[in-house]
Amino acid sequence: MLNRSGFRNTLTNQVTATLGAEQSLGFITKGLSARVIASYDNTAVNQQVRQRTFQLYEAKRHPTNPDSIIYERTGTNPNSTLSDAQAQSQWNLLNIDASINYARSFGDHDITAMALFNRYQRVINIQLPFNYIGYVGRLTYGFKDKYLAEANFGYNGSEQFAPGHKMGFFPSLSVGWVASQEKFLKDAAPWLTFAKIRASYGQVGNDNMNGARFAFLTLWNGSLESQIGNEQLVWEKANKLNVGLETRLFRDFSLEADVFYERRNNILIPADGLVPTGMFGTGGVFVSGILPKINAGEIENRGFEISAAYKKLIGNDFRFDVRLNGAYNKNKVLYLSEVLLPEEYAYRTRSTGLPLGQYFGYKTAGFFNSQQDIIDWYDQSGIGATPKPGDLKYMDMNGDGVITDADMVPLGGPEFPAWTFGAATSIQFKSFDFSMMWQGVAERSYLITGQRFFETFNFNEWHKEAWSQQRYDAGLPITYPRLDPGSSASKLPSDFWNADGSYIRLRNLEVGYTLNKRLSGKIGSSAVRIYANGLNLLTFDRYPVKYQDPEQNGGLLYPVFKAYNIGLNVTF
DSSP states (O other): OTTTSEEEEEEEEEEEEEEEEEEEOTTTSTTEEEEEEEEEEEEEEEEEEEEOOOOEEEEEEOSSOTTSEEEEEESSOOOOOOEEEEEEEEEEEEEEEEEEEEEEEETTEEEEEEEEEEEEEEEETTSOOEEEEEEEEEEEEEETTTEEEEEEEEEEEETTSOTTSSEEEEEEEEEEEEGGGSHHHHHHOTTEEEEEEEEEEEEEEEOOBTTBOOTTSOEEETTEEEEOOOTTOOOEEEEEEEEEEEEEETTTEEEEEEEEEEEEEEEEEEOGGGSOTTGGGOBTTBOOSOSOEEEEEEEEEEEEEEEEEEEEEETTTEEEEEEEEEEEEEEEEEEOOOOOOOTTSSSSOSSTTSOTTOEEEBOEEEEOOSHHHHHHSOBOGGGSSOOOTTSEEEOOSSSSSBOOGGGOEEESOOSSOSEEEEEEEEEEETTEEEEEEEEEEESOEEEOOGGGTOTTTOOOGGGGGBOOHHHHHHTOOOOBOOOOTTOOTTOSSBTTSEEEOOEEEEEEEEEEEEOOHHHHHTTTOSEEEEEEEEEEEEEEEOOSOSSSOTTOOSSSOOOOOOEEEEEEEEEO
């Protein structure tokens, strides 16, 4: 089938060009210069596709003679002739930057300034061009390399908004103090090689509308209104505050730490919560899709980042380097114009007050181990197939005596990890060297569903410990519901399928040996190094199955693989 269904020929032509010029304007005033850079990218793709389809048949055992095989047609594909089709696509990008720059020192005072104009245009096939313009200004000041200040602004224009709202102004300000330059600190703490405290506050704009364009326009599909426009839409804004510390101690140890807070407002969202239930087809968690977008969403994000390093040279033969880094990031949805669910729901919102991407599902209380268990438990047949012994038991979270979608609650955390961290070290002793790198995440959840886990699609090691009457009666470990590819009774979103996505992984480990110059010189080489390394050698995680990579979540993704290499580097 693979070599008979057809072929595809693709011809790609690409042109990339960059042209720039810089001119000193010192004849006007010292330190003044001008710069212009223009870049153009063009890509054209031509394809010829020839293909055909075949009727498909499925092999089955004969219903009355199990030793015989019959073939039944499956699917709707006919036996077709070879078709011929051509397709063309083209896109180009034009970007122009023009700036005036100024840099000059006046004794202990250092001043720089910049004024920049940017023009950006992207064209995709016959679509309307994507157009953006921007004006940028920057002013910096330094006194004795000790007291630092910088002010910036961006005045950007986007086609995404109606006339009168296309432009957005985004300022920022940062200050810094190099404390280690102070004489009193040099005298009091000579071991403090470098210390800098910095702080910044500013705004960043966003005009991305999740791939949509021109949400300010009202659109019609014949006599039906397909989109209600909002001409008052403006830029989404992110207000960012950051305070940081940079230090070096004893010339060998360095530490850098940042604390940040971000509040995004004017986020573009549908006006679901502002429209009475029932209007335009709204109600519950469903919307019609034609409601106008509004700038009302608010999300906050806070956390910190820290990194440390220690380098040491002992004598002439031993050197080592250790680096550690970690970051914590927590976000919360403050407002998304949600429609409140009815009062009988255990949780009446699905986003507000929770992290982005929060999973919802049912709390479980183990398995049904007998038909009497099912009779004695709450009725949960309304949310899936009628349960049988071995299926999951769902808990009544709103106390109404029946299991419905009103009993769904937050499960674990979102897929985006709250913690990310890593460590790397390298050691060199005479001609030998060693290095390794670790990386990991924590406070992350996955909802593990679909063909990677369910017996509906394949069979794996986890399924060997599925509930069965024999395993239950024998007291054997049971870690999976009863096997039934056709039943959805145990396959609903629940804490049973909510897995801890935390992991620590040894990304890389390498050992090497460098021949001395006398030996490498015999072949005319300046250096010869022999090495062996491994990738993804160890992973520590809390996943319920070990055949699945905890770093990935989605469809049938190619798994992360281990690799072992032996190599030789020869330098001439």
